[in-house]
Amino acid sequence: MDAIFIQILNGLDxxxxxxxxxxxxxxxxxxxxxxxFAHGALFMLGAFCAVTFQxxxxxxDRVRDEGxxxxxxxxxxxxxxxxxxxxxxxxxxxxxxxxxxxxxxxxLLIGFVMERGLIKHFYKRSHxxxxxxxxxxxxxxxxxxxxxxxxxxxxxxxxxILAGSANVGSWFGLGNNLVYPWWRLIxxxxxxxxxxxxxxxxxxxxxxxxxxxxxxxxxxxxxxGIDIERRxxxxxxxxxxxxxxxxxxxxxxxxxxxxxxxDFLVLSFVVVVVGGMxxxxxxxxxxxxxxxxxxxxxxxxxxxxxxGIDQIILYLVAxxxxxxxxxxxxxxxxxxxx
Amino acid sequence: MTDMKKPVLNDMLLLFIxxxxxxxxxxxxxxxxxAYPDLLQKFAIYGIFAIGFNILLGLTGYLSFGHAAFLGxxxxxxVWSFKLxxxxxxxxxxxxxxxxxxxxxxxxxxxxxxxxxxxxxLTLAFAQMSYNLAYSVLTPITNGETGLQLDRSDPRIxxxxxxxxEPAAGLPSTDLFGVTxxxxxxxxxxAVILIVCFFISIRIFRSPFGLMLKGIKSNQNRMQYTGLNTxxxxxxxxxxxGMFAGLAGSLLAVTDPLAGAERxxxxxxxxxxxxxxxxxxxxxxxxxxxxxxxxxxxxxxxxFNDTVLxxxxxxxxxxxxxxxxxxxxxxxxxxxxxxxxxxxxxxxxFLPGGLVEGFNRIFKFIRSGKKRKGLVEPTQDQASE
Numbered sequence: 001m002d003a004i005f006i007q008i009l010n011g012l013d014x015x016x017x018x019x020x021x022x023x024x025x026x027x028x029x030x031x032x033x034x035x036x037f038a039h040g041a042l043f044m045l046g047a048f049c050a051v052t053f054q055x056x057x058x059x060x061d062r063v064r065d066e067g068x069x070x071x072x073x074x075x076x077x078x079x080x081x082x083x084x085x086x087x088x089x090x091x092x093x094x095x096x097x098x099x100x101x102x103x104x105x106x107x108l109l110i111g112f113v114m115e116r117g118l119i120k121h122f123y124k125r126s127h128x129x130x131x132x133x134x135x136x137x138x139x140x141x142x143x144x145x146x147x148x149x150x151x152x153x154x155x156x157x158x159x160x161i162l163a164g165s166a167n168v169g170s171w172f173g174l175g176n177n178l179v180y181p182w183w184r185l186i187x188x189x190x191x192x193x194x195x196x197x198x199x200x201x202x203x204x205x206x207x208x209x210x211x212x213x214x215x216x217x218x219x220x221x222x223x224x225g226i227d228i229e230r231r232x233x234x235x236x237x238x239x240x241x242x243x244x245x246x247x248x249x250x251x252x253x254x255x256x257x258x259x260x261x262x263d264f265l266v267l268s269f270v271v272v273v274v275g276g277m278x279x280x281x282x283x284x285x286x287x288x289x290x291x292x293x294x295x296x297x298x299x300x301x302x303x304x305x306x307x308g309i310d311q312i313i314l315y316l317v318a319x320x321x322x323x324x325x326x327x328x329x330x331x332x333x334x335x336x337x338x
Numbered sequence: 339m340t341d342m343k344k345p346v347l348n349d350m351l352l353l354f355i356x357x358x359x360x361x362x363x364x365x366x367x368x369x370x371x372x373a374y375p376d377l378l379q380k381f382a383i384y385g386i387f388a389i390g391f392n393i394l395l396g397l398t399g400y401l402s403f404g405h406a407a408f409l410g411x412x413x414x415x416x417v418w419s420f421k422l423x424x425x426x427x428x429x430x431x432x433x434x435x436x437x438x439x440x441x442x443x444x445x446x447x448x449x450x451x452x453x454x455x456x457x458x459x460l461t462l463a464f465a466q467m468s469y470n471l472a473y474s475v476l477t478p479i480t481n482g483e484t485g486l487q488l489d490r491s492d493p494r495i496x497x498x499x500x501x502x503x504e505p506a507a508g509l510p511s512t513d514l515f516g517v518t519x520x521x522x523x524x525x526x527x528x529a530v531i532l533i534v535c536f537f538i539s540i541r542i543f544r545s546p547f548g549l550m551l552k553g554i555k556s557n558q559n560r561m562q563y564t565g566l567n568t569x570x571x572x573x574x575x576x577x578x579x580g581m582f583a584g585l586a587g588s589l590l591a592v593t594d595p596l597a598g599a600e601r602x603x604x605x606x607x608x609x610x611x612x613x614x615x616x617x618x619x620x621x622x623x624x625x626x627x628x629x630x631x632x633x634x635x636x637x638x639x640x641x642f643n644d645t646v647l648x649x650x651x652x653x654x655x656x657x658x659x660x661x662x663x664x665x666x667x668x669x670x671x672x673x674x675x676x677x678x679x680x681x682x683x684x685x686x687x688f689l690p691g692g693l694v695e696g697f698n699r700i701f702k703f704i705r706s707g708k709k710r711k712g713l714v715e716p717t718q719d720q721a722s723e
Contacts (some may be wrong), residue, residue: 035455114680121687127455128401132615132685135608141677147673266466266604308475314461315470322456323448 003180007295009168012252013184015291016191016201020246021264022271022283023195030215030278031235033118033125037134040265041141042240045110046103047256048145051154053099057092096160096252103248104241111240115233138261146258153255158183183252190249194242194285201238202280211235215278269311270318276331289319290314349540356623357533370476370634372576375521376593377637381630382528383589386614388625389532389539390582395611396620397551398575399542403458404445404465404608405580408438408580410472410602412587414479414495417486417597424496425510427519427527431585438584446576453558465607472599485598512592524593530625531589536623536704540622542578553573556673564696584612586641612678627693635674642670 036322050121060076067073080088091098119139124131157163162182170178202208214221214228221228247256250255254260296302298310309316321328359366363381367373391405412434418429449460472480480486488509497510512519519527542548553561556567561568591597600606613632618624651662669677689696 096617118687125690128399129686129690131401131455131458133612133683135611136683136686139675140683143673143676143679154663169721213673262605266462269459270463273456277455308471311470311474312467315467318463319448319467320454322460326452326456 003299005168005178006180006217007299008292009178009180009184011292011295012288013187013291013293015263015288016188017287018268018291019284019287020194021243021268022287023198023280024243025121025268026275026278026280027069027198027239027242028236029272030280031211031232032115032123034122035134036119036132037265038138038141039134039239039243040261040263040268041138042110042243043139043247043250043264044145044256044258044261044277046107046166046244047251047260048149048247049103049106049244049250049336050096050099050156050248051149051256054092054095054156057314059094064259088169096158096248100245100248103255106248107241107244110244110334111231111237114240115236119133119236120233120327123258136164138265142258143263143268150259151258153257154256156251158186158252162186186248187253189300191246194245198238198242199280207231267314270314274321274328276298276328279328279330280329282328293317344654351542352622353537353540360529360533361526363529364525370564371638372634375525377633378525379528379589379593380633380637382525382532383586383593384610384613384629384633385532385626386528386535386589386628387618390586391537391610391614392619392621392625393542393582394421394575394579395614396625397548397555398572399555400450400572400576401458401611402449402461402576403611404449404461404463404603405412405583405610406602406604407445407468408442408583409587409590409610410468410597410599411441412584413436414472414486414587414599414600415584415592415636416588416591417488418479418527419511420488420494420591420595421486421492423513424494427512427514430512430592431531431588434584434588434591435581437586439581439585442577442580442584443573446573446580450572450576462604462607465541465602466604469599469602472602472611475513480597480599484601485596487596488642501606507645509705514596519592528589528593531585533717535585536626539578543622545690547571583719598639600624612682614692616692618694621692621694624692624694631693632678635678639670639674639677653711 021039021043024042028034028036028039032159058078058081060078061076061082063077063082065073065075078088080091082088083187084091114137118133122133126198137170138287165179165181166185168178168180168185172178202212210228211231212228214226214231218228250256268287269291271286274290275284275286294310294314303310325331360382364375367378372378387405387409387460394400394402394405415433415437415579416430419433423429445461445464449457449464452460473482490509494510514527517523550561550566550571554571558568587597587601590601609632610629613628614625616630616631617626617628651659651666654662667673673712681714685692691698
């Protein structure tokens, strides 16, 4: 019983990352009709926003180390600590959550520039060409990051108070074996909130209503005198921001490196397609579902029966779903039928 | 594209010029610093890979993101042939092609049920499955992360049968009836196969089969309304394309007898897509051009470093040099992929037909300049949705 719960929890945090990236991907696809292969790069850029922020807050000065008396020793002390003492130290400790505030405007800006600069010229081109140009863009972004930050993963510690594990089992009276890292719980909550806000934005605001109408039929919305293109630009920026903050929050779980975007992109595409192209709910469900399926497949009991199943399960599920349900789990008819 | 109008060059003439250019590569590439056998072999091998990919993408419009799986299978089959049977390259190439063809038949049978992006994702999923399995469960066959290598204790049944006495010390090398397949002989072997493949590709493009595939590309539904079952045609095109990839994979093993799983990763599939698009989809010569260009970038640009750059720009004043060299250094050396990505974006944005379209435009511009006729032909060569 405990083992099953642990696998579900393990699956949820990976699933949360898939769901967040797939949400942005399918939002962009549903509104702008763009297949964005650079979306994984946006996730990666978000993660590197956290790295940059941490670098900024830990700009250091060499200070005489008073603790060492035998010789003159120096230690690196961040300016924030020199100026603000303990408050500064706390800011550094909380650099990952705080860098969300830093990442949001940057990611919105990147999304805006990307849409206006490149994507808008590709509305009328074929999907293959969209895939290719965004793939090229992803390579460029990736290489720029590699040139600046180097090729090695850069660990980002979670705040110290959240470093341990939560005894989830005892909350539900299931014994003490069920432990789960605090930060992953935070990540799960965070992704829940983000997904909920995106849905609320689309469902309960007039702005979102217009966007949804545009997803259905952009010509008619345009005929009603609404500048749908501008709204879509905002939607693209929001999708970029969602991917970005997902990347920021994922850094304590996986130290960011320049190719993490590509690694997640392939799986996110599988998630989007399994969920059904252009279906937001489908993307989120499929994200969590595939995350959980993957973590179950990596249980030793399962691996004994089907060796190597954990390596291929996601693709296997994708292949079966696509062959049995051509439009994915929740896809609408008429989307990408060719 | 040369759809309905007469091709500019007679096919036989084209083949002749092509063969001459390929076979004389060691000479005319000398000034570009690319005339060494390792690189020339890669030009030829990836040329074959791209030709095969182009038969699928260029003729049918189906974008496969999993062609690297066939490349990998071809390599593994060839190395196993070296290990078990003989160091002669002909069986290795044969097995590479056959196994890749068989895998393509299975993957194609399943993937071709869907079109558009679903097809791309299906092929990607199959290729990633092969890659992940090659790394994990199939380790007895693929030797996992280390990669499959030759060993002195390999059986090599046929070789043992025909040679008396103990073989020479060290690992044996691949050969074609006594000619060692490394260096220039290896290149010429690959080059001859490339020329044969190019010939096959011309024949396919001009054949009724090729026309049928082009018809499927421009409107599959309409083809079906005429009572035609398009699936066998698609399936055949997919298998042929997979066999070309397997051939390329086995040639990789011929020139360097080891096979690793990373050849099957999706980035490798992405690479062949890049090659084909960069050169020009649906053109005969484009994919080879793209393959050569990318391999040239990979080998030549990545070998540049700051010292080389400093020498190249040494005529500049010191202060300018300090700015220019780090800036240029971003684009060469380990950052050559940045150049590749930028180049690729530029091509997709401004020249959807690839480099070949670029040449055609220049050619047309010069001709129209001569005739003073402002005949502008619409460049609507991409298939309609």
